[in-house]
Amino acid sequence: MPPAANSPVPSATPPELIRNFCIIAHIDHGKSTLADRMLQLTGVVDGRDMRAQYLDRMDIERERGITIKSQAVRLPFTSQQGDAAGTTYALNLIDTPGHVDFSYEVSRSLAACEGAVLLVDAAQGIEAQTLANLYMALENDLTIIPVLNKIDLPAAQPDKYAAELAHLIGGDAGDVLRVSGKTGEGVLELLERVVAEVPAPVGDPDAPARAMIFDSVYDSYRGVVTYVRVIDGKLTPRERILMLSTRATHELLEIGVISPEMRPGGGLGVGEVGYLITGVKDVRQSKVGDTVTDAAKPTTTALSGYRDPKPMVFSGLYPVDGSDYPDLREALDKLKLNDAALVYEPETSVALGFGFRCGFLGLLHLEIVRERLERESGLDLISTAPNVVYQVTMEDGVEHIVTNPSEFPSGKIASVREPVVRATLLAPSEFVGTIMELCQARRGTLLGMDYLSEDRVELRYTMPLAEIVFDFFDALKSRTRGYASLDYEPTGEQEADLVKVDILLHGDPVDAFSAIVHKDKAYAYGVAMAGKLKELIPRQQFEVPIQAAIGARVIARENIRAIRKDVLAKCYGGDITRKRKLLEKQKEGKKRMKMVGRVEVPQEAFIAALSSDGGGASS
Numbered sequence: 001m002p003p004a005a006n007s008p009v010p011s012a013t014p015p016e017l018i019r020n021f022c023i024i025a026h027i028d029h030g031k032s033t034l035a036d037r038m039l040q041l042t043g044v045v046d047g048r049d050m051r052a053q054y055l056d057r058m059d060i061e062r063e064r065g066i067t068i069k070s071q072a073v074r075l076p077f078t079s080q081q082g083d084a085a086g087t088t089y090a091l092n093l094i095d096t097p098g099h100v101d102f103s104y105e106v107s108r109s110l111a112a113c114e115g116a117v118l119l120v121d122a123a124q125g126i127e128a129q130t131l132a133n134l135y136m137a138l139e140n141d142l143t144i145i146p147v148l149n150k151i152d153l154p155a156a157q158p159d160k161y162a163a164e165l166a167h168l169i170g171g172d173a174g175d176v177l178r179v180s181g182k183t184g185e186g187v188l189e190l191l192e193r194v195v196a197e198v199p200a201p202v203g204d205p206d207a208p209a210r211a212m213i214f215d216s217v218y219d220s221y222r223g224v225v226t227y228v229r230v231i232d233g234k235l236t237p238r239e240r241i242l243m244l245s246t247r248a249t250h251e252l253l254e255i256g257v258i259s260p261e262m263r264p265g266g267g268l269g270v271g272e273v274g275y276l277i278t279g280v281k282d283v284r285q286s287k288v289g290d291t292v293t294d295a296a297k298p299t300t301t302a303l304s305g306y307r308d309p310k311p312m313v314f315s316g317l318y319p320v321d322g323s324d325y326p327d328l329r330e331a332l333d334k335l336k337l338n339d340a341a342l343v344y345e346p347e348t349s350v351a352l353g354f355g356f357r358c359g360f361l362g363l364l365h366l367e368i369v370r371e372r373l374e375r376e377s378g379l380d381l382i383s384t385a386p387n388v389v390y391q392v393t394m395e396d397g398v399e400h401i402v403t404n405p406s407e408f409p410s411g412k413i414a415s416v417r418e419p420v421v422r423a424t425l426l427a428p429s430e431f432v433g434t435i436m437e438l439c440q441a442r443r444g445t446l447l448g449m450d451y452l453s454e455d456r457v458e459l460r461y462t463m464p465l466a467e468i469v470f471d472f473f474d475a476l477k478s479r480t481r482g483y484a485s486l487d488y489e490p491t492g493e494q495e496a497d498l499v500k501v502d503i504l505l506h507g508d509p510v511d512a513f514s515a516i517v518h519k520d521k522a523y524a525y526g527v528a529m530a531g532k533l534k535e536l537i538p539r540q541q542f543e544v545p546i547q548a549a550i551g552a553r554v555i556a557r558e559n560i561r562a563i564r565k566d567v568l569a570k571c572y573g574g575d576i577t578r579k580r581k582l583l584e585k586q587k588e589g590k591k592r593m594k595m596v597g598r599v600e601v602p603q604e605a606f607i608a609a610l611s612s613d614g615g616g617a618s619s
């Protein structure tokens with residue numbers, strides 16, 4: 001992103017002329033399209049420059065149609081209505097990521113706003129993320145403007161869903177605005193509603209400066225670009241700022257607003273939203289949720305809600321070709337600059353060689369990281385089945401935090417705790433039975449059930465995160481023909497009857513296949529894994545038992561029968577060069593073999609076994 005040479009914006013817009021708002025929606029309900037239309041209608045981007053989804057900067061975002069990083073853009077808007085007619089407002093549209101993995105980022109973006117446009121697809125109705133986002137917006141005391149989108153679609157049922165929305169948030173169905181992000185219909189009216197209904201920000205202009213970081217993005221030209229919302233006081237260029245969580249100070253090299261590119265200015269005052277640049281090179285030095293203040297006259301009270309990102313899901317990432325390991329390390333180091341939530345450390349695996357144990361916010365985060373590593377560095381990667389974090393307490397009181405099943409302690413265990421989530425599922429009422437069955441099979445406990453309208457039901461469950469990580473979303477979608485939607489948030493931990501199942505090849509454990517599973521599911525896992533490896537591992541010159549075991553107790557067993565592979569048998573006669581060639585060829589084939597004890601296994605067999613059940617579910 002090159003620095004924009006546009007004219008500087010006037011320093012500090014008075015708070016009464018500012019409106020800070022966001023659009024919250026279920027995935028694919030048209031948030032980005034609507035935001036694009038707003039950019040265009042306020043003249044921030046002209047029609048010619050408009051490319052689809054202007055706010056989604058990363059290629060992957062654009063291709064996958066999802067928003068990963070929130071951005072903030074200032075829209076100048078001159079009202080034509082009532083008392084406000086002729087007044088120009090600064091509308092700050094703060095884009096929020098839509099997916100559950102990034103819910104902490106969503107919560108910080110919401111905290112930077114006073115109002116939210118609750119956008120619902122007029123052909124789909126309310127979905128699980130509509131609810132999750134709405135609850136979060138209400139927790140932040142935001143003014144909600146209910147809007148139905150895509151009214152141009154022939155399948156739209158605006159009357160039905162306006163009633164559903166009104167029922168959900170209270171109020172009258174007639175107040176639900178109807179727009180089309182695609183045609184632009186109703187969008188100017190929506191901006192008028194934002195001016196009229198979203199409260200202007202309030203803050204103390206004379207207090208020590210306090211600004212909240214709601215996003216930070218690494219830019220290869222500029223270093224880290226930090227997005228802030230000023231609460232009190234003012235931040236000005238060239239002053240020294242202090243980050244309260246780390247106590248680090250930096251010089252404020254540049255501060256300004258985005259409209260639609262960076263426009264440096266004379267500072268940001270109460271209620272304003274914009275960016276700042278300090279020259280730091282790593283997003284960890286500019287953390288989402290942190291409070292920025294004036295180092296010379298610092299505030300003593302941090303803004304509430306700061307939290308370090310906490311990885312919830314772990315997986316091993318390995319290069320398919322072992323010699324790519326240094327490249328993988330380099331690619332991870334680079335990615336880390338832009339992803340404060342990514343953690344990793346080197347690990348080695350008998351089956352897969354050298355790699356990294358990585359921690360992610362959730363499955364989608366895992367997939368995005370893996371895809372970016374493969375795409376941006378041209379690496380071929382394999383990931384082990386994702387697992388959650390377990391707290392193991394031994395009988396002697398020693399505690400272990402287990403992020404890798406192969407490190408699950410042996411010995412006398414007093415208890416194992418696993419993370420649980422509160423899941424919200426929405427579906428047409430005909431699927432209630434199917435969903436209940438699925439959730440029960442995944443150790444879910446029903447918390448409650450509500451009819452949003454006569455044919456739409458909301459079900460609330462608590463469920464172990466481990467069960468969701470393991471292909472729950474795919475199972476849900478296939479059993480409800482894609483009609484159910486799911487959202488979940490972590491709610492703590494619970495004790496559970498969990499055991500580690502090891503897979504042994506000729507008596508030696510194969511680390512990449514160890515799994516922590518509920519006692520009732522251990523047998524099924526063991527049988528499935530042993531069966532799968534039997535198919536994939538070639539016969540050896542001796543019989544190889546494949547066993548699944550809990551500690552010393554074997555719960556499943558398969559055998560790979562012995563063969564005597566004599567490559568020379570094919571050469572009748574004494575052609576020595578031919579014999580040599582065959583022996584060479586055999587040696588070549590052995591290069592990609594891994595030794596597990598005495599057993600030779602082609603790496604491809606491990607990779608195939610891991611790929612075919614790699615949890616991989618996301619919305």
Ligand SMILES: Nc1nc2c(ncn2[C@@H]2O[C@H](COP(=O)(O)OP(=O)(O)OP(=O)(O)O)[C@@H](O)[C@H]2O)c(=O)[nH]1
Nearest residue numbers: 028029030031032033065066067098150180181182
């Ligand atoms: N017919 C019609 N299609 C729309 C409208 N708005 C969006 N779409 C389409 O709906 C799909 C999803 O739109 P997006 O704007 O990407 O949705 P989003 O909510 O931003 O999606 P995420 O960023 O993934 O959460 C795209 O194929 C759009 O072209 C509309 O008003 N009418």
